[in-house]
Amino acid sequence: MTLLEVDALTIDYRTGGGTVRxxxxxxxxxxxxxxxxxxxxxxxxxxxxxxxxxxxxxxPGVIVGGRIEINGNNxxxxxxxxxxxxxxxxxxxxxxxxxxxxxxxxKIGAHFLELIRTHEPETSKEKAIExxxxxxxxxxxxxxxANDYPHQFSGxxxxxxxxxxxIALNPDLVIADEPTTALDVIVQAKILDLLQSLRxxxxxxxxxxSHDLSIILERCDKIIVMYAGxxxxxxxxxxxxxxxxxxxxxxxxxxxxxxxxLDQRLSAIPGSPPDMLSPPVGCRFWxxxxxxxxxxxxxxxxxxxxxxxxxxxxxxxxEEGANHE
Amino acid sequence: xxxxxxxxxxAKYFPVQKSFLEQIFTREMRYVKAVDDVTFxxxxxxxxxxxxxxxxxxxxxxxxxxxxxKPTKGKIYxxxxxxxxxxxxxxxxxxxxxxxVFQDPYASLNPRMRLGDAxxxxxxxxxxxxSEGQKKLVLEVxxxxxxxxxxxxxxLYPHQLSGGQRQRVALARxxxxxxxxxxxxxxxxxxxxxxxxxxxxxxxxxxxEFGLTYLFITHDLAVAKYxxxxxxxxxxxxxxxxxDKGRLFLKPAHPYTKALLSAIPIPDPKRKRKSxxxxxxxxxxxxxxxxxxxxxxxxxxxxxxxxxxxxxxxIEKDHFVACVLx
Amino acid sequence: xxxxKAEPGVLTRLTSxxxxxxxxxxxxxxxxxxxxxxxxxxxxxxxxxxxxxxxPVKSMVGPIRSPPSTAYPMGTNQxxxxxxxxxxxxxxxxxxxxxxxxxxxxLVGVPLGLFFxxxxxxxxxxxxxxxxxxxxxxxxxxxIAIAAVLxxxxxxxxxxxxVVYIPSYYRIVRSxxxxxxxxxxxxxxxxxxxxxxxxxxxxxxxxxxxxxxVVATINFADAVLTAAGLTFxxxxxxxxxxxxxxxLTDGRQFLSSGAWWIITFPGLMIILxxxxxxxxxxxxxxxxxxxxxx
Numbered sequence: 001m002t003l004l005e006v007d008a009l010t011i012d013y014r015t016g017g018g019t020v021r022x023x024x025x026x027x028x029x030x031x032x033x034x035x036x037x038x039x040x041x042x043x044x045x046x047x048x049x050x051x052x053x054x055x056x057x058x059x060p061g062v063i064v065g066g067r068i069e070i071n072g073n074n075x076x077x078x079x080x081x082x083x084x085x086x087x088x089x090x091x092x093x094x095x096x097x098x099x100x101x102x103x104x105x106x107k108i109g110a111h112f113l114e115l116i117r118t119h120e121p122e123t124s125k126e127k128a129i130e131x132x133x134x135x136x137x138x139x140x141x142x143x144x145x146a147n148d149y150p151h152q153f154s155g156x157x158x159x160x161x162x163x164x165x166x167i168a169l170n171p172d173l174v175i176a177d178e179p180t181t182a183l184d185v186i187v188q189a190k191i192l193d194l195l196q197s198l199r200x201x202x203x204x205x206x207x208x209x210s211h212d213l214s215i216i217l218e219r220c221d222k223i224i225v226m227y228a229g230x231x232x233x234x235x236x237x238x239x240x241x242x243x244x245x246x247x248x249x250x251x252x253x254x255x256x257x258x259x260x261x262l263d264q265r266l267s268a269i270p271g272s273p274p275d276m277l278s279p280p281v282g283c284r285f286w287x288x289x290x291x292x293x294x295x296x297x298x299x300x301x302x303x304x305x306x307x308x309x310x311x312x313x314x315x316x317x318x319e320e321g322a323n324h325e
Numbered sequence: 326x327x328x329x330x331x332x333x334x335x336a337k338y339f340p341v342q343k344s345f346l347e348q349i350f351t352r353e354m355r356y357v358k359a360v361d362d363v364t365f366x367x368x369x370x371x372x373x374x375x376x377x378x379x380x381x382x383x384x385x386x387x388x389x390x391x392x393x394x395k396p397t398k399g400k401i402y403x404x405x406x407x408x409x410x411x412x413x414x415x416x417x418x419x420x421x422x423x424x425x426v427f428q429d430p431y432a433s434l435n436p437r438m439r440l441g442d443a444x445x446x447x448x449x450x451x452x453x454x455x456s457e458g459q460k461k462l463v464l465e466v467x468x469x470x471x472x473x474x475x476x477x478x479x480x481l482y483p484h485q486l487s488g489g490q491r492q493r494v495a496l497a498r499x500x501x502x503x504x505x506x507x508x509x510x511x512x513x514x515x516x517x518x519x520x521x522x523x524x525x526x527x528x529x530x531x532x533x534e535f536g537l538t539y540l541f542i543t544h545d546l547a548v549a550k551y552x553x554x555x556x557x558x559x560x561x562x563x564x565x566x567x568x569d570k571g572r573l574f575l576k577p578a579h580p581y582t583k584a585l586l587s588a589i590p591i592p593d594p595k596r597k598r599k600s601x602x603x604x605x606x607x608x609x610x611x612x613x614x615x616x617x618x619x620x621x622x623x624x625x626x627x628x629x630x631x632x633x634x635x636x637x638x639x640i641e642k643d644h645f646v647a648c649v650l651x
Numbered sequence: 652x653x654x655x656k657a658e659p660g661v662l663t664r665l666t667s668x669x670x671x672x673x674x675x676x677x678x679x680x681x682x683x684x685x686x687x688x689x690x691x692x693x694x695x696x697x698x699x700x701x702x703x704x705x706x707p708v709k710s711m712v713g714p715i716r717s718p719p720s721t722a723y724p725m726g727t728n729q730x731x732x733x734x735x736x737x738x739x740x741x742x743x744x745x746x747x748x749x750x751x752x753x754x755x756x757x758l759v760g761v762p763l764g765l766f767f768x769x770x771x772x773x774x775x776x777x778x779x780x781x782x783x784x785x786x787x788x789x790x791x792x793x794x795i796a797i798a799a800v801l802x803x804x805x806x807x808x809x810x811x812x813x814v815v816y817i818p819s820y821y822r823i824v825r826s827x828x829x830x831x832x833x834x835x836x837x838x839x840x841x842x843x844x845x846x847x848x849x850x851x852x853x854x855x856x857x858x859x860x861x862x863x864x865v866v867a868t869i870n871f872a873d874a875v876l877t878a879a880g881l882t883f884x885x886x887x888x889x890x891x892x893x894x895x896x897x898x899l900t901d902g903r904q905f906l907s908s909g910a911w912w913i914i915t916f917p918g919l920m921i922i923l924x925x926x927x928x929x930x931x932x933x934x935x936x937x938x939x940x941x942x943x944x945x
Contacts, residue, residue, distance in 0.1 A: 214590035257547035268522035420844035437857035
């Protein structure tokens with residue numbers, strides 16, 4: 001059975017100044033053990049989308065449409081109690097900033113013990129300690145350090161602890177929201193390697209949310225490129241890299257410097273991300289698109305299947321789009 | 326002369342706050358040695374990059390170069406003149422020639438100042454041109470950074486602009502006095518990826534148009550590779566490798582440089598990257614390891630490394646390394 | 652983004668500012684209600700001579716200690732004075748005293764705070780100690796002491812209250828300056844060569860104003876209550892002037908005999924005035940803080 005199925009998900013933020021449609025009509029699936037990358041810049045809605053999978057969208061955000069099914073259960077229909085039993089056990093979340101997510105007056109080992117014993121009260125104390133030590137070992141943390149407090153660890157180590165806490169209950173799905181943005185590049189590589197090895201040990205699926213397209217291309221099986229709340233392109237990483245179809249994706253790929261190439265020609269995408277309170281009519285990307293046609297500013301393009309499990313939301317790939325000016 | 330900026334054995338130590346008991350019972354002061362003996366020079370018209378991870382001292386070095394900070398040790402020369410101890414009016418005159426662009430476009434503009442006033446403020450400070458002349462210069466420079474029509478932008482406040490637009494305003498503010506030297510401190514790190522090239526291209530364009538020289542600071546080696554002429558890699562307050570960009574990236578010499586390069590993600594799923602195993606994390610700048618400061622983490626360390634700190638030696642034309650292996 | 656328009660006039664900006672308050676949710680409404688209350692009371696006091704049915708100090712306009720009725724909607728006090736008229740006139744002293752004390756606090760506390768905390772170093776530490784010492788004293792005690800020394804009068808009362816509250820302004824300004832001082836845009840101004848007074852006036856001060864406004868409104872509320880307290884203790888203006896505080900003091904003795912209206916209405920007015928200011932202050936601080944946190 002598919003682990004995660006999202007269908008036509010739409011999320012609004014009802015602010016005093018107006019309603020922002022942060023996520024519009026997003027659909028995708030995820031199988032057991034797969035990695036999905038959500039790539040996008042500020043305002044793309046990727047974080048909101050990630051939070052919605054745990055029903056953690058903050059006020060004044062509201063899920064206004066669509067389905068989120070985990071192992072066949074539509075979680076949007078669950079009660080608060082049922083949802084709470086899923087969070088942490090079936091789906092876990094890793095936040096960007098590990099500094100503020102740990103309890104400063106609790107030892108690291110105690111963090112793990114409390115987590116295990118709260119969610120699985122039938123576990124004996126010995127078993128819980130055993131599991132905690134096992135996880136710490138997989139994280140690369142020396143067993144003596146279980147008695148240390150969070151402030152005694154560096155940023156990279158704290159993020160490892162956060163990851164450890166996230167996977168401690170063997171969730172089926174881990175959502176990592178910009179897990180390495182605040183970290184240096186060497187630590188980042190090690191953290192991402194750690195996530196990969198943990199996934200192999202425990203068999204979890206992962207959704208990686210990042211604005212850094214490079215790490216998403218490197219580490220994710222499937223990629224969704226988001227812009228202004230919508231899915232613009234959805235394909236496997238190899239396919240996306242070889243055949244980027246959406247003008248935004250192409251623009252993005254052409255603006256990232258590749259450390260292995262000498263004498264690159266980089267180009268930028270003109271303009272700026274739209275004001276989400278009043279996004280452009282039609283395709284949300286059209287004001288910045290060099291291939292924009294008249295129809296793009298009038299209607300919203302649908303998601304087109306271009307084969308090889310590759311989907312694009314762009315009129316360039318529809319029959320009407322090809323015929324129009 | 327072709328040499329614009331020169332730093333000699335620069336050091337900057339920040340005293341560490343002592344706890345109450347420590348203040349009573351201990352005499353010794355502890356310092357964060359943010360910059361610890363750094364020597365380099367920047368030639369006129371070139372882009373020289375200081376690169377490294379956080380805590381390596383690159384930002385502090387940049388601040389020292391424009392004298393926003395006073396060095397603890399060492400000397401700075403600008404166009405041949407010793408500016409290490411400048412103060413007062415002399416320092417203010419220097420500010421006309423050296424400018425700095427900051428990393429955070431959300432923090433570098435006064436939220437209560439209109440953009441026109443913010444960009445034109447340096448003109449007022451230095452008494453350049455009269456009121457109408459100043460207005461004209463502001464409009465010109467806003468146009469140059471691509472904020473058109475400039476008349477629309479002069480009356481706006483920062484919160485009405487996006488991050489990329491704000492950074493353009495910051496750029497405009499930095500060039501309005503027609504300086505000769507600009508320190509750019511991570512100018513694109515906090516901007517969306519699709520907008521970075523615009524800012525970078527603007528900066529490159531100004532170099533051509535005004536003959537500017539840049540000291541570029543970044544942690545992103547890929548950006549450094551794209552924009553620099555020469556580059557210096559810093560670790561824990563010291564330069565450990567430096568030289569012509571092409572040679573440095575073609576044959577990285579220092580073990581740390583190799584580790585850094587290997588860790589950078591490559592936007593190509595088919596390339597399999599070898600991750601260089603690097604032990605531990607960057608130590609605190611209060612307790613710098615003895616000898617070569619990188620030795621505790623170095624996969625090639627030898628006995629000598631814990632005792633002697635290596636100096637930069639030239640291993641090929643314009644390529645220097647500080648490592649006992651060479 | 653909008654087209655560039657000509658600079659709108661003050662009145663237009665004021666009305667659009669007020670209109671935008673309605674869109675800010677419950678905090679906006681708090682500010683609006685507070686403003687309405689305060690404005691109503693100020694207007695009431697200002698037009699008192701026009702609307703009061705009797706002179707507030709004329710005795711024996713009716714039977715003494717008579718309960719509220721159609722002739723005397725708020726009753727009469729022990730001297731036969733009409734309470735309603737006394738209520739209309741009685742806010743004047745209180746408003747003057749609190750306004751004056753807030754003004755003094757602002758003119759003294761804010762510049763001192765700006766200067767010393769920007770300069771930093773020993774000057775800042777020493778001055779902070781002095782300010783903290785004053786702050787440590789119970790406000791009412793200081794106010795009483797100073798009022799007793801200076802004697803009665805609106806200005807003296809205002810001064811004694813001001814001394815109590817200057818430390819609050821100083822501390823708020825100081826904490827703001829300390830954090831703003833380190834912000835990048837201040838660094839940018841320094842790197843352009845700006846002098847310290849320019850930085851203080853154009854970069855630091857405008858960003859400190861929101862917090863000062865909040866302190867000022869809470870200060871107003873407190874000043875009103877402290878003024879009432881001082882009056883209660885007999886340290887205020889002479890009894891000839893109609894004042895809510897005096898009626899509060901006087902009215903105590905008649906509570907047990909059943910003449911509740913003599914103390915109640917003045918008390919309610921004092922509470923209402925303080926409430927008005929507090930609502931403005933609380934609402935503003937809620938509105939302004941989220942923006943600061945961004």
